[in-house]
Structures are given as C-alpha cells and as structure tokens.
Amino acid sequence: MRKRRGPGQRAPGSTRSVEHTDGQSVLTDSLWRRYSEFELLRNYLLVYYPHIVVPPLPEKRAEFVWHKLSADNMDPDFVERRRIGLENFLLRIASHPTLCRDKIFYLFLTQEGNWKETVNETGFQLKADSRLKALNATFRVKNPDKRFTELKHYSDELQSVISHLLRVRARVADRLYGVYKVHGNYGRVFSEWSAIEKEMGDGLQSAGHHMDVYASSIDDILEDEEHYADQLKEYLFYAEALRAVCRKHELMQYDLEMAAQDLASKKQQCEELATGTVRTFSLKGMTTKLFGQETPEQREARIKVLEEQINEGEQQLKSKNLEGREFVRNAWADIERFKEQKNRDLKEALISYAVMQISMCKKGIQVWTNAKECFSKM
Amino acid sequence: MDMNSFSPAMPTSPLSMINQVKFEDEPNLKDLFITVDEPESHVTTIETFITYRIITKTSRGEFDSSEFEVRRRYQDFLWLKGRLEEAHPTLIIPPLPEKFIVKGMVERFSDGFIETRRKALHKFLNRIADHPTLTFNEDFKVFLTAQAWELSSHKKQGPGLLSRMGQTVRAVASSMRGVKNRPEEFVEMNDFIEIFSQKINLIDKISQRIYKEEREYFDEMKEYGPIHILWSASEEDLADALKGVASCIDKCCKATEKRMSGLSEALLPVVHEYVLYSEMLMGVMKRRDQIQAELDSKVEALTYKKADTDLLTEEIGKLEDKVECANNALKADWERWIQSMQNDLKSAFMDMAEENIYYYEQGLATWESFLTTQTDLHLEEASEDKS
Numbered sequence: 001m002r003k004r005r006g007p008g009q010r011a012p013g014s015t016r017s018v019e020h021t022d023g024q025s026v027l028t029d030s031l032w033r034r035y036s037e038f039e040l041l042r043n044y045l046l047v048y049y050p051h052i053v054v055p056p057l058p059e060k061r062a063e064f065v066w067h068k069l070s071a072d073n074m075d076p077d078f079v080e081r082r083r084i085g086l087e088n089f090l091l092r093i094a095s096h097p098t099l100c101r102d103k104i105f106y107l108f109l110t111q112e113g114n115w116k117e118t119v120n121e122t123g124f125q126l127k128a129d130s131r132l133k134a135l136n137a138t139f140r141v142k143n144p145d146k147r148f149t150e151l152k153h154y155s156d157e158l159q160s161v162i163s164h165l166l167r168v169r170a171r172v173a174d175r176l177y178g179v180y181k182v183h184g185n186y187g188r189v190f191s192e193w194s195a196i197e198k199e200m201g202d203g204l205q206s207a208g209h210h211m212d213v214y215a216s217s218i219d220d221i222l223e224d225e226e227h228y229a230d231q232l233k234e235y236l237f238y239a240e241a242l243r244a245v246c247r248k249h250e251l252m253q254y255d256l257e258m259a260a261q262d263l264a265s266k267k268q269q270c271e272e273l274a275t276g277t278v279r280t281f282s283l284k285g286m287t288t289k290l291f292g293q294e295t296p297e298q299r300e301a302r303i304k305v306l307e308e309q310i311n312e313g314e315q316q317l318k319s320k321n322l323e324g325r326e327f328v329r330n331a332w333a334d335i336e337r338f339k340e341q342k343n344r345d346l347k348e349a350l351i352s353y354a355v356m357q358i359s360m361c362k363k364g365i366q367v368w369t370n371a372k373e374c375f376s377k378m
Numbered sequence: 379m380d381m382n383s384f385s386p387a388m389p390t391s392p393l394s395m396i397n398q399v400k401f402e403d404e405p406n407l408k409d410l411f412i413t414v415d416e417p418e419s420h421v422t423t424i425e426t427f428i429t430y431r432i433i434t435k436t437s438r439g440e441f442d443s444s445e446f447e448v449r450r451r452y453q454d455f456l457w458l459k460g461r462l463e464e465a466h467p468t469l470i471i472p473p474l475p476e477k478f479i480v481k482g483m484v485e486r487f488s489d490g491f492i493e494t495r496r497k498a499l500h501k502f503l504n505r506i507a508d509h510p511t512l513t514f515n516e517d518f519k520v521f522l523t524a525q526a527w528e529l530s531s532h533k534k535q536g537p538g539l540l541s542r543m544g545q546t547v548r549a550v551a552s553s554m555r556g557v558k559n560r561p562e563e564f565v566e567m568n569d570f571i572e573i574f575s576q577k578i579n580l581i582d583k584i585s586q587r588i589y590k591e592e593r594e595y596f597d598e599m600k601e602y603g604p605i606h607i608l609w610s611a612s613e614e615d616l617a618d619a620l621k622g623v624a625s626c627i628d629k630c631c632k633a634t635e636k637r638m639s640g641l642s643e644a645l646l647p648v649v650h651e652y653v654l655y656s657e658m659l660m661g662v663m664k665r666r667d668q669i670q671a672e673l674d675s676k677v678e679a680l681t682y683k684k685a686d687t688d689l690l691t692e693e694i695g696k697l698e699d700k701v702e703c704a705n706n707a708l709k710a711d712w713e714r715w716i717q718s719m720q721n722d723l724k725s726a727f728m729d730m731a732e733e734n735i736y737y738y739e740q741g742l743a744t745w746e747s748f749l750t751t752q753t754d755l756h757l758e759e760a761s762e763d764k765s
Contacts, residue, residue, distance in 0.1 A: 154612055161609040168602050175595035182591055185584045193577040196570055200720055207727070343615040350619045351752050354626070357745045364738035372731035378724045 033108070035060065038086060040119055041108050045099060047124040050248040051331040052099060053338040055092035056237030058085025064166040064229065066174040066222075077223065081230055088234070098334075134247050137254035144253050145328055151335065152246045159239035162232055169229060173222050184215030203378030210371040217367070221360050228356065231349040235342060242338070245331050252327055256320045263313040270306040273299055410507045411435045412522065414500035417492050418449070427451050430496055432503070434522045446523045452477070454521065455499060457533055461517040462506070467665040468708040469512065470715045472505035473654030474498070497647060510714075511707075559674060560667065561705070567712060568663050575656035582653045585646055589638060596634045603627035622748045633740040637733050644729035648722055655719070662708065669704045673697040 038057055045054050062078050073079075090109070093099045104122065107115055190208030194201040416431040429449040436444060455474055462471045475498035503522075506512045520532050560568070606624035610617040676697055680690045 157612045158609075161605065161612070165602075165605045165609065168598065168605060172595065172598045172602050175591065175598050178591040179588065179595055182584060182588050185587075186581070189577055189580045189584065193574070193581075196573045200724070203724075346616055347619050347752070350616075350623055351749065353623065354745045354749045354752070357626070357630075358742060358749065361738040361742035361745065365735055365742065368731045368734040368738065372728055372735065375724055375727040375731055378720065378727075 035086075037108070037116065038089065040116065041105065042089075043128075044104055044119050044122065044124045045093070045102065046244060047128045048102070048122075049099065051245065051327050052096070052334050053238065053241045053245055054099075055089055055096075056234060056241055057089055058082050058230070059233065059237075064170045064233075066170040066177070077226070081226060084227075085230060085234070129248070129251055134251055137251040138247060141250045141254040142257055144250050147332065148246045148249045148328075151242060155239040155242040155246070158242075159236060162236040162239075166229055166232060166236070169225075173225060177218055177222060180215050180218035182215075183211050187212035187215065200378040203374050203376075207371050207374035207378075210367050210374060214364075214367045214371075217363050221356070221363075224356050224359075225353075228349060228353050231345065231352075235346060238338075238342070242335075245335070249327065249331065252320075252324050256317070256324050259313065259317050259320055263310065263317055266306055266310050266313060270303060270310060273303050273306070408508075409437045410513060412500075412503045412507055414496055414503060417496055420451075427453075428492060430499060432522065441519070441523065443523075448523065448525065448529075450521070452495075452499075454529065455502065458517060458521045459502075462512060462515060463661075463665075465515060465517070466511065466707065467669065468662055468704040468711075469509075470655075470662055470708075470711045471512070471658060472502050472509075473651060473658050474502055476654070494647065498651065501647075501651065511711075560670070563709070564663070564666065564705075571656060571659045571663060575653075575660065578649065578652045578656055582649045585641070585649050589641055589646065592634060592638050592641070596631060596638065599627065599631045599634060603631065619752060622751060626744045626748050629744045630741050633737050633744075637737040640733035641730065644733070645726045648726040652719060652723065655715075659715075666704055666708055669697075670701050673701050 035057075042054060042057055045052070059082070061073055062075070093102075093105055099105060104119055107118055111118065187208040187210075190204045190211065194204035194208070197204060411434070413433045414430050415433075417428050418431075420427055420429055429451045432446075432448050432450055434441075434446040434448075456477075459471060459474050462469075475495045506515075506518055512518065517532075520529065524532060603624045606620045606627070610620035610624070613620060673694065676690055676694050680687060680694065
C-alpha cells in the first residue's frame with residue numbers, strides 16, 4: 001500500500017488483499033487519501049471501539065530530529081518515512097481481529113469519493129465523550145479497576161522513557177555524524193600533501209580516498225537508524241492509545257458510581273418520606289417545617305414518583321454494570337493482545353538495532369584496514 | 379609502538395632502556411640515555427614554576443660520571459635550544475613545546491598540560507642525543523650534568539646580550555634584502571617546507587577536531603545506555619533485551635574512551651611536533667639564506683670596489699667556506715629529517731588506523747554476542763511454543 005501526504009497534495013494508494021466481513025479479498029484501483037482523512041478514520045475508530053488500543057498515526061511533523069535532518073516536512077526522506085508509517089497504520093488495522101471488519105475502514109480503502117461524508121453521517125463526533133467529562137471522571141472516580149490504574153502508570157512511564165531515549169539518540173547521532181565527517185577533511189589534505197611527496201605520495205593519496213569513503217558512510221548508517229527510531233516512535237504514540245482506553249474505563253466507572261450514588265440517595269429519600277423521619281436535609285423538608293406539613297396525598301404522589309425513578313435507576317444501574325464489566329473484559333483482552341504485539345515488535349526492533357551496529361562496525365573495520373594498508377605503503 | 383627512546387609514554391629508566399634498544403639509523407652503539415620525569419612545582423616569592431627531573435646514563439668517556447640527575451625548568455630548555463641554534467645555525471634543531479598554549483587546547487590532551495609538556499621535553503632531549511652532531515655539543519653536556527648554580531654561571535659565559543641583539547639586527551636586515559642566488563636544491567627545499575607546513579598545520583587542526591568530536595560523542599553515549607536500564611524497570615519480557623542493549627552501549631562507550639586516549643598518545647603529539655618542526659625549518663632556511671646573504675653582500679662590495687679589496691677577498695674566502703659548510707650541514711640533516719618525518723608520521727597514522735580497527739572490532743564482538751543471546755532465546759521460546 002502506498003499512501004502519501006503533503007499539504008494540498010494527494011497521493012496514490014492501492015489496496016491489496018484485505019479481509020473484510022464476508023471473507024472476500026478485494027483488489028481495487030488506486031485511491032488518493034490525505035493525512036487528514038487518516039486522522040478522521042482514526043478518530044472514528046476511537047469512538048466506536050473505545051475498548052480497543054487503536055493503532056497510532058505516524059507523526060505529522062518531524063520531531064526528535066538531529067542536525068542533518070532539517071525539521072522540514074517536505075524533506076523527501078521524511079515524506080517517505082511517513083508514507084511507510086501510514087502504510088503500517090493501515091496494516092495494523094487490517095490485521096486486528098475486530099477492527100479489520102469495520103465498514104468505514106473498508107470504505108476508506110475502497111470508496112473513491114464521499115468517504116468523508118459517509119464517516120460524518122455516522123454521527124460519531126456526537127457520540128464522542130467530551131474531554132471535560134473525561135478529565136472530571138479521572139479525578140473523581142473512586143474505585144477504578146486496579147489493572148487500569150497500573151496500565152495508566154505504565155503508559156506514562158513508557159511515553160517518558162521512549163521520549164528521553166529518542167532525544168538522546170538524536171544527540172548521539174549528531175555527534176557521530178561529526179566524528180565521521182571531519183575525517184573527510186583528511187582526504188582532501190592528504191591528497192594535497194601527496195603532491196609534494198615522492199615516496200609517500202601514493203600511500204597518502206589512497207589513504208585519503210579511504211578517509212572519504214569513511215566520512216560518507218555515515219549518511220546511510222544514520223538513515224537506517226531513523227527507521228529504528230520510527231519503530232520506537234510508534235510505541236511512543238501507542239502510549240496515548242493505552243491511556244485512551246484507561247480514560248474510557250474511568251469514565252464508565254465514574255458514571256456507574258454516580259448512578260449508584262444517585263439511586264442510593266433516592267432510596268433514602270423514599271424511606272424518609274415513608275417513615276416520616278428526616279435524616280437528610282431537603283428543601284422540601286425545611287419548607288414543610290416552616291410552612292406546614294404537606295397532605296398525605298401529596299406525600300403519596302411523591303413516593304410514587306420516587307419509586308418509579310428508583311425502578312428505572314435500578315434497571316439503568318444493572319445495565320451500566322453489565323456494560324462496565326463487558327468493557328473491562330473486552331478491553332483487557334485487547335490489552336493482552338497489545339502487550340504481546342509490543343513485546344514482539346520491540347524485541348525485533350532492538351535486534352535490528354544490534355544488526356545495524358554490527359554492520360557499522362564491519363564497515364569501519366574494512367575502511368580502516370584498507371587505510372592502514374595504504375599508510376604502511378607510505 | 380616501537381620500543382625506542384622516542385616513546386615518552388613508557389616511563390622506563392635509562393638502565394632498562396639500554397637493554398631494550400633498537401638500532402635504526404645510528405651506526406654507532408647508543409651510549410647516552412635520557413629520561414624526563416617527575417614534574418614538581420616550586421613556589422618562590424616572585425614566581426611559581428615547574429621543574430622536571432632529568433636522569434642521564436652514559437658510558438661516554440667525556441662525561442665525568444656514568445649517571446646524572448638534575449632538575450631543569452622550561453627556561454633552561456629554551457636556553458639550550460638557543461645555544462644549539464647559535465652553534466649550528468643550519469642544522470635542524472628539534473622543536474620545543476610551545477611556551478604558551480593557545481586557549482582551549484589544554485583540555486584537548488587527556489594527560490593535561492604538564493604531562494604533555496613533559497613528554498615533549500623528553501622527546502626533545504632524546505632527539506638531540508640521537509643527532510650525530512648535536513649529541514656532542516658542549517652546552518648539551520652541561521645542561522644534562524651541571525648542578526643548578528653551575529648552570530647559572532655557565533649561562534652567563536655565553537655571548538653577551540648586546541652581541542646577540544646585534545646578530546638579530548643583522549639577520550633581520552639581511553633577510554629583508556632577500557636572497558638572489560639561492561641554489562636550486564634549496565629553492566626546492568623551501569617550496570617543500572612551505573607546502574608541508576600548510577598541510578601539517580591542517581592535519582593538526584583536523585586531528586584536534588576529531589578528538590573534540592569524539593569527546594562529545596562519548597559524553598552523549600554515557601547518557602544513552604542508562605536510559606535502557608530505566609526502561610527495563612517497567613518491562614517484563616523486554617527487560618533482558620533492554621539490559622543487553624544497555625550493556626553493549628556501555629562497552630562501546632569504554633571503547634570510545636580508549637580510542638580517544640590512543641589518539642592523544644600516538645597521533646596528536648606527533649603531528650603537533652611536526653607543526654613545530656615546520657616552523658623550525660623555516661627558521662633554518664632563513665638562517666642559511668642569511669649566511670649566504672653575508673657572502674653575497676661582500677662579493678657585491680668587491681665588484682663595486684667599495685672598500686679595501688685585499689681585506690674583502692680574504693673575508694670572502696672565509697665566508698665561502700662558511701656558506702659551503704652551512705649548506706652541506708643542512709643538506710645532510712635534511713635527508714635525515716625527511717627520513718625521520720616519513721617514519722614518524724607513517725607510524726602515527728598507522729597507530730591511528732590500529733586504534734580505529736581495534737575500536738570497531740570491540741564493537742563487533744559486543745553486538746554479535748548480544749545478538750547470539752537474543753536469537754538463542756528466540757529459538758528457545760519458539761521450541762517452547764511448539765511443545
């Protein structure tokens with residue numbers, strides 16, 4: 001799949017075999033998608049699958065850059081890496097047991113025009129939880145599932161440590177670039193010097209050539225490392241996806257707690273009315289004391305309303321409880337899936353990093369062995 | 379590295395050096411061994427200065443004893459160099475380390491300023507000792523053997539300050555006149571020196587810069603490894619791999635440090651010495667030109683019958699001998715210097731290449747061993763999954 005983005009630019013994409021709900025493979029023509037459409041797709045998935053750790057998008061702007069890579073979003077290397085990131089995003093969704101069946105996702109891959117309208121028609125924006133509500137819930141929830149609390153901490157730690165790692169890696173890359181490139185100056189000076197030397201001339205000249213080779217080898221080495229950094233970045237962004245699931249749980253739990261609280265207070269009110277004792281403060285109670293008791297008929301009416309509300313409340317509480325438990329079950333299943341994926345992917349990334357280092361060392365040995373031979377012939 | 383007297387990195391006593399000696403270009407047996415060590419700070423009311431201990435062991439008859447120990451300060455070395463230059467104006471006197479160090483260079487040598495200077499001073503004296511002519515210089519002998527007060531009084535016996543100034547004035551005047559009849563071989567020599575000087579200065583700057591970049595790379599790397607350890611604390615499955623990577627990075631860090639110190643031992647001092655040598659050479663060329671200029675001006679005077687012709691003719695005769703001597707001395711020493719320059723720089727660059735090869739070999743071994751542990755684990759896990 002090739003999907004590329006650029007402001008005002010559309011990029012070609014073509015789908016290959018994608019499993020969808022009726023198990024058929026679909027092969028269509030090329031399709032153009034902007035970055036903003038990818039964002040729309042993701043936002044939609046976040047609303048409709050709050051129990052799923054939704055794969056993150058690659059970064060919009062280049063971050064954690066070192067000096068050679070400008071923060072220029074038009075830089076061809078950056079654009080290519082983002083293309084790969086977007087492709088990866090779609091592959092992640094396509095390989096997710098639940099998400100791959102989504103109709104809107106299928107249409108994203110196949111519907112040429114009006115996809116945006118189709119998404120917006122689902123009304124998903126309205127269904128989204130407000131940020132304020134979510135924040136409120138985070139602070140006030142009393143009994144969230146401990147596993148989610150731990151997961152939240154983990155995702156905070158993961159985000160913090162990967163950010164730090166990427167920052168330092170960028171600085172290390174910058175310095176390494178410096179070391180390699182300065183050796184290139186040897187090449188030039190050796191060449192000029194060799195002009196005045198008789199016996200040493202040839203050795204100097206060819207050694208200088210190897211210094212040039214050494215200096216230019218760093219470009220490919222660091223480009224490869226950028227791909228490694230991208231793998232880490234994906235999991236940096238996954239941390240936010242984890243937190244989103246935790247927030248949803250907190251919201252549902254808070255909702256549940258509020259509903260239970262509300263039900264309890266209504267039951268109490270009812271009891272007080274029925275028995276005539278007033279344990280809780282109520283405005284009605286105060287005014288009745290001041291202005292006279294209400295009639296038994298009025299009291300009966302109120303009790304009846306409350307009893308209806310209590311019934312309704314109990315139904316709601318039951319279904320919220322069920323929803324909540326189902327959410328926890330489903331979310332935790334996906335989180336387990338995610339954990340295994342993360343461990344696999346990151347281990348592979350670390351191994352590929354080692355492979356890169358090995359390749360760099362081998363190149364270094366070769367170049368310096370050649371240089372040494374030239375020096376020995378001086 | 380060669381085990382000869384030019385390795386100041388090896389603090390060997392002169393006695394052990396007698397046993398280890400390698401005879402390269404000297405047909406005679408080496409009979410003079412010098413070490414410079416033990417820098418000591420001296421504080422007086424007027425100033426603070428450093429002295430270095432100089433131990434000489436010799437079997438030469440003209441020395442009163444076979445072993446000497448004296449203390450000398452940098453000023454004394456300067457004096458010695460001046461005397462050698464006066465006595466042998468067209469010989470290539472070894473360079474002394476600079477009097478003042480350009481700001482910022484001090485941190486660049488991991489040894490520190492004093493240690494760098496000590497090594498350079500050690501080299502200076504040993505180069506003189508190995509020089510076929512300079513080794514028999516009287517002032518050199520006094521320098522190595524005289525006690526402090528003896529040296530002071532000997533110094534005062536030299537040509538007076540006024541006569542030295544007179545020489546300088548004449549030298550400036552004649553160098554300004556320029557040399558018209560510089561022989562072809564010396565023209566070539568001069569051209570070589572000019573270009574060599576440019577190039578060696580550039581190489582000096584490049585090498586210093588590389589050292590600086592490596593230091594900064596090392597500083598960043600020190601922070602890089604520990605982050606992986608931090609991460610491993612919040613992981614279970616990944617913890618081992620992360621710790622493995624951290625350990626590899628730390629090992630590479632140490633290897634970088636070693637490469638840096640190798641650079642500062644083997645490459646930087648040698649290149650820098652030749653920067654100083656190239657300045658020295660330009661001075662030698664000037665002095666040769668000046669001697670020739672003296673002759674030329676007398677010849678000119680004779681042509682125009684400016685003064686007593688008999689006296690002039692006699693003076694010219696002496697000067698012609700002087701010029702011939704100077705030229706021959708320089709020619710011979712030049713050949714010797716070119717040899718030693720080629721050997722020393724070739725050695726230094728080979729050392730640099732060796733350091734880098736070793737550095738990358740270390741890296742390779744480290745990461746390959748990490749990879750093996752990870753793939754072994756992979757295979758283990760794979761077979762566990764199957765069963």
